[in-house]
Amino acid sequence: MRYCSNCGREVDRKVPAGDTLPRFVCESCGTVHYQNPKMVVGTLPVFENRILLARRAIEPRRGLWTLPAGFMENNETTGEAALRETREEVGAEVELGMLFSLVNIAHISQVHMFYLARMSSEAFAPGVESLEARLFAEEDLPWNEMAFRSSTLTLRHFLDDRRARQFRVHLEDLAAGSRH
Amino acid sequence: MRYCSNCGREVDRKVPAGDTLPRFVCESCGTVHYQNPKMVVGTLPVFENRILLARRAIEPRRGLWTLPAGFMENNETTGEAALRETREEVGAEVELGMLFSLVNIAHISQVHMFYLARMSSEAFAPGVESLEARLFAEEDLPWNEMAFRSSTLTLRHFLDDRRARQFRVHLEDLAAGSRH
Numbered sequence: 001m002r003y004c005s006n007c008g009r010e011v012d013r014k015v016p017a018g019d020t021l022p023r024f025v026c027e028s029c030g031t032v033h034y035q036n037p038k039m040v041v042g043t044l045p046v047f048e049n050r051i052l053l054a055r056r057a058i059e060p061r062r063g064l065w066t067l068p069a070g071f072m073e074n075n076e077t078t079g080e081a082a083l084r085e086t087r088e089e090v091g092a093e094v095e096l097g098m099l100f101s102l103v104n105i106a107h108i109s110q111v112h113m114f115y116l117a118r119m120s121s122e123a124f125a126p127g128v129e130s131l132e133a134r135l136f137a138e139e140d141l142p143w144n145e146m147a148f149r150s151s152t153l154t155l156r157h158f159l160d161d162r163r164a165r166q167f168r169v170h171l172e173d174l175a176a177g178s179r180h
Numbered sequence: 181m182r183y184c185s186n187c188g189r190e191v192d193r194k195v196p197a198g199d200t201l202p203r204f205v206c207e208s209c210g211t212v213h214y215q216n217p218k219m220v221v222g223t224l225p226v227f228e229n230r231i232l233l234a235r236r237a238i239e240p241r242r243g244l245w246t247l248p249a250g251f252m253e254n255n256e257t258t259g260e261a262a263l264r265e266t267r268e269e270v271g272a273e274v275e276l277g278m279l280f281s282l283v284n285i286a287h288i289s290q291v292h293m294f295y296l297a298r299m300s301s302e303a304f305a306p307g308v309e310s311l312e313a314r315l316f317a318e319e320d321l322p323w324n325e326m327a328f329r330s331s332t333l334t335l336r337h338f339l340d341d342r343r344a345r346q347f348r349v350h351l352e353d354l355a356a357g358s359r360h
Contacts, residue, residue: 004183008182036218073216074215075286106257
């Protein structure tokens with residue numbers, strides 16, 4: 001950020017009075033421009049015993065596989081974001097289950113969340129941001145071609161919990177330098 | 181947003197090519213300015229059987245009671261945000277338990293999250309944004325003087341779950357027009 005989005009003048013970087021962190025501050029109109037983490041929300045869509053993944057058509061990690069997920073929009077709920085992203089990326093209608101994983105990726109200021117989801121039918125189709133969508137049985141999952149660690153972690157927890165026949169919410173913090 | 185924070189020229193409001201929602205777009209430098217929901221993270225701090233609340237010294241809802249919570253910052257995890265806000269608002273050191281509630285407030289583009297937390301000692305002190313901090317027994321909780329519905333809902337779920345001796349994660353969507 002270089003210019004004030006409210007008045008167009010150059011901003012300074014400083015700790016506002018009464019605050020503890022440096023912010024972009026406009027000395028001209030007085031606006032303090034806070035910047036906050038973003039949420040990426042998606043699903044783990046299941047049809048019978050198989051899991052639906054998308055192969056990314058866009059950067060980063062074009063060509064690699066991921067659970068359907070994307071940036072949450074203003075004026076929607078986490079559940080609405082999960083349904084929308086699933087519709088957009090893999091063309092699937094799902095019934096949301098529990099919030100299953102929450103993954104902090106602090107060094108890029110993101111929080112990723114995945115819901116368990118049951119596909120209403122076997123119908124799906126890749127969206128414009130996906131090269132391909134495919135239902136994978138456990139033994140066929142493309143572990144070495146996954147785009148993001150939050151998807152990989154969520155898949156592993158799902159398979160473990162399914163074996164144990166008990167699903168719980170999983171919180172994880174990913175450190176910088178780890179592959180994600 | 182009226183001016184581009186990257187180049188200082190006026191922005192337009194339009195749907196970018198390949199997108200589905202209107203964004204603030206700078207025709208001059210090409211930047212698309214996405215706006216996304218914000219996370220408010222806090223705790224439900226417990227010492228023995230009592231719950232620690234803060235009375236707000238700032239607007240909105242000055243003078244009313246709340247669980248300690250605030251906007252998550254860039255480069256921190258949800259857990260770090262919860263600990264920081266608890267330290268800042270009620271001066272308490274806590275040990276985090278489970279993520280207990282997630283409350284969507286779509287009409288103001290916020291997601292509120294609360295962790296259960298055990299206070300390490302009875303020590304606490306109101307921070308600069310609090311008029312007062314106080315440990316409340318269940319029968320003394322100030323239900324009619326609560327600042328935000330996300331705190332009220334989280335408290336109710338906690339008391340219900342404590343009676344049932346089983347704590348689970350609670351997801352809620354608050355609608356516009358409801359008091360929060």
